[in-house]
Amino acid sequence: MEKNFxxxxxxxxxxxxxxxxxxxxxxxCKRGIGYVKTEMTAPTRVVTTTxxxxxxxxxxxxxxxxxxxxxxxxxxxxxxxxxxxxxxxxAIGEILIENILDTGSNIVLTKPCLK
Numbered sequence: 001m002e003k004n005f006x007x008x009x010x011x012x013x014x015x016x017x018x019x020x021x022x023x024x025x026x027x028x029c030k031r032g033i034g035y036v037k038t039e040m041t042a043p044t045r046v047v048t049t050t051x052x053x054x055x056x057x058x059x060x061x062x063x064x065x066x067x068x069x070x071x072x073x074x075x076x077x078x079x080x081x082x083x084x085x086x087x088x089x090x091a092i093g094e095i096l097i098e099n100i101l102d103t104g105s106n107i108v109l110t111k112p113c114l115k
Contacts, residue, residue: 006037007032051096053086053113059062061086062095063112066107066110076101089114 007014009031011067013073016026016036024033046068050060069077084097090113097107 005036007035009035010077043071045071045074046076047082051081051086058113062110063107064110065105066108069103069105073101081107086113
């Protein structure tokens with residue numbers, strides 16, 4: 001069965017196909033081939049979301065994983081993030097949760113929380 005992908009590695013958004021024999025077509029660069037191979041074997045994502053704070057003027061602050069995590073762990077990671085509340089000033093890039101769910105990825109702030 002043929003599989004279709006839209007590559008998200010660069011803004012070009014190549015429409016890539018993988019046929020029944022595993023032949024990859026439609027990519028304009030090598031990075032598209034790597035993307036599709038990863039998507040077919042072990043898909044990963046960078047999670048971007050928000051986390052609660054104790055500050056009424058800034059009730060939520062943006063965070064993300066600093067490395068891609070296995071796609072299958074997104075819901076478990078979101079559960080852990082949703083249990084977390086920032087209660088002190090923190091800078092951009094500061095680690096909020098280290099090595100979340102033993103993925104090797106940290107949850108870091110993408111906006112300062114400088115109450």
